[in-house]
Amino acid sequence: MKFMASLPLPIKKKVRALRKLQLITTHLDAEFHRKVYELERSFEERHRDIFKKRFEIINGDYEPTEEECNYSDAEYTLDYTHAIDDFPLSVDNSCPPFDANARGVPDFWLTIFKYVPLFETFVKETDEPALKHLVDIRCVTKPPPDLSFTLEFHFSPNPFFSNSVLTKEYLLKCDPDNDDPFSFDGPEIYKCIGCNIDWYEGKDLTCKTVKRKSQLNQDRGSVKIIKTESFFNFFDPPEIPEDEHDPQFDDINTILETDFEIGHYLKERIVPRAVLYFTGESDDFSDSTSNDDESEDCDVSEEDIGEEGGNVPDGDGDAAP
Amino acid sequence: MKFMASLPLPIKKKVRALRKLQLITTHLDAEFHRKVYELERSFEERHRDIFKKRFEIINGDYEPTEEECNYSDAEYTLDYTHAIDDFPLSVDNSCPPFDANARGVPDFWLTIFKYVPLFETFVKETDEPALKHLVDIRCVTKPPPDLSFTLEFHFSPNPFFSNSVLTKEYLLKCDPDNDDPFSFDGPEIYKCIGCNIDWYEGKDLTCKTVKRKSQLNQDRGSVKIIKTESFFNFFDPPEIPEDEHDPQFDDINTILETDFEIGHYLKERIVPRAVLYFTGESDDFSDSTSNDDESEDCDVSEEDIGEEGGNVPDGDGDAAP
Numbered sequence A, B: 001m002k003f004m005a006s007l008p009l010p011i012k013k014k015v016r017a018l019r020k021l022q023l024i025t026t027h028l029d030a031e032f033h034r035k036v037y038e039l040e041r042s043f044e045e046r047h048r049d050i051f052k053k054r055f056e057i058i059n060g061d062y063e064p065t066e067e068e069c070n071y072s073d074a075e076y077t078l079d080y081t082h083a084i085d086d087f088p089l090s091v092d093n094s095c096p097p098f099d100a101n102a103r104g105v106p107d108f109w110l111t112i113f114k115y116v117p118l119f120e121t122f123v124k125e126t127d128e129p130a131l132k133h134l135v136d137i138r139c140v141t142k143p144p145p146d147l148s149f150t151l152e153f154h155f156s157p158n159p160f161f162s163n164s165v166l167t168k169e170y171l172l173k174c175d176p177d178n179d180d181p182f183s184f185d186g187p188e189i190y191k192c193i194g195c196n197i198d199w200y201e202g203k204d205l206t207c208k209t210v211k212r213k214s215q216l217n218q219d220r221g222s223v224k225i226i227k228t229e230s231f232f233n234f235f236d237p238p239e240i241p242e243d244e245h246d247p248q249f250d251d252i253n254t255i256l257e258t259d260f261e262i263g264h265y266l267k268e269r270i271v272p273r274a275v276l277y278f279t280g281e282s283d284d285f286s287d288s289t290s291n292d293d294e295s296e297d298c299d300v301s302e303e304d305i306g307e308e309g310g311n312v313p314d315g316d317g318d319a320a321p
Helices: A009-058 A081-086 A108-115 A125-131 A231-235 A249-270 A274-279 A283-288 B009-058 B081-086 B108-115 B125-131 B231-235 B249-270 B274-279 B283-288
Strands: A134-141 A147-155 A165-173 A188-193 A207-212 A222-227 B134-141 B147-155 B165-173 B188-193 B207-212 B222-227
Touching: A009 A134, A009 B009, A009 B274, A108 A125, A108 A134, A108 A274, A125 A231, A134 A249, A147 A249, A165 A231, A165 A249, A188 A249, A249 A274, A274 B009, B009 B134, B108 B125, B108 B134, B108 B274, B125 B231, B134 B249, B147 B249, B165 B231, B165 B249, B188 B249, B249 B274
Parallel strands: none
Antiparallel strands: A134 A147, A147 A165, A165 A188, A207 A222, B134 B147, B147 B165, B165 B188, B207 B222
């Protein structure tokens, strides 16, 4: 006999009263997370100036002074000894040589996209010429009551599409579900919205034209447009079918799960600490690559055993379509 | 040749300027986490009334009304069908039958301690008679500038020790480390402080007396006190040796790593949602047990790919001694 079933009715009833109290805690928790969201928004404004300067340096609009380049922590010398050792992926031939006289830091965002493990299957070689024009990624959160964040991908003029900004909005819910209130664990992404890309003719990286030869007449074949794998499909996410018995339901759920993960990751990690992904210093690299030399030096690995509970919130927008 | 080393000097210098900017972001981040800590404290006060009522029901000081027991969500009926199915561990014989006329909910905290996987090796059978007297666990955070939280274990009068409260304080740091600022990822436990337990004579559960027989004289043996495994060692954590070449350094680090995890887990999960651990409904159970029937019903499992970055903090006090 299982535990809860084994309890006598008077005790079951008291447990039921405790669960009802727990419900109050859960709603208080949702309120807490909304306050954290507002706090985030107030810090977003303070981050904006720093990120603007970052953008200007990366794009060569601003040349940092000697003083500004003088980063003098003991570990990170001008030679980047540390960063070099830690860089997880060998870049050698796959990486074009950087021109010493280039404006700013060329291919800054493309480099990040190429070397972050989560993006490996996400960015295709055919996307790279277009992603060379990616000059900034910004994250803007919406004022309450509706909770959402929008990732803005800023592009320089390029031969692929006419948009200067591509956007992807992630909608968050921060309310305990009536049917299952105790599963509430902070804000959760439940939907995303892409944008139209105004491709120049013949430049659409998300599809290609295939000629099917007619068996009757070798010259007259039908033309078919098929979807191709591309980073730019990120801006055209599938809709979750309303009917969960839809044959595509599981596939779409899997696609969106990855999509939400990527959106969350861009917001929480990549945008705020982009340079650390560029230099290969991010902790995320050491998590996902085995580097025996390193293991002794670094902190005892920490297992995240639960990051919520009325006090400290979990990530803002976990991937759970 | 590795990536950072391959960059021409002018670009390296710009990257250096970007890293210097990143340092500002990191410190802004620390400020954000301190604000979240203050927000937590303000919610702690609001939680206090709910937890007080919980305590009174558990200990039979307050008998909930019919209305208060009337928890009417669709899924959780009076039979606890859901909770019964989900309860991960078979309890049967190991669990004493509950008396229908018992005051409150007997063995509430002991039951949680016995069935939470993280505590399995932590709570010994010999501890159980003492833990039957554990009547509440509370968490109190300190007002800034010093960041810490104290877990208070409240006991009813018992034959083991005279203390009515045992405490364990966890000290947090929320400042980027000068030597490695970019590893900063929110508040981190760096130290814990236990308390003295005033054991009644012969009742100390953390040690036992062993007689060693003398080979020369069978009657005269020396008496030796040896430490035993017990939950109550939790209140006497080891100190981290200052010298990292100390032969015990690694062992102590491992002990503290688990200790910090447990402290963090008690604060973030157990204390705020104790009843869900009692009923076996906590998500933590389904994470750690494989339940095939359940997997179809529940949300797509979410991988936590990084829960910080200037915006949403990670758990308050990750275990990293």
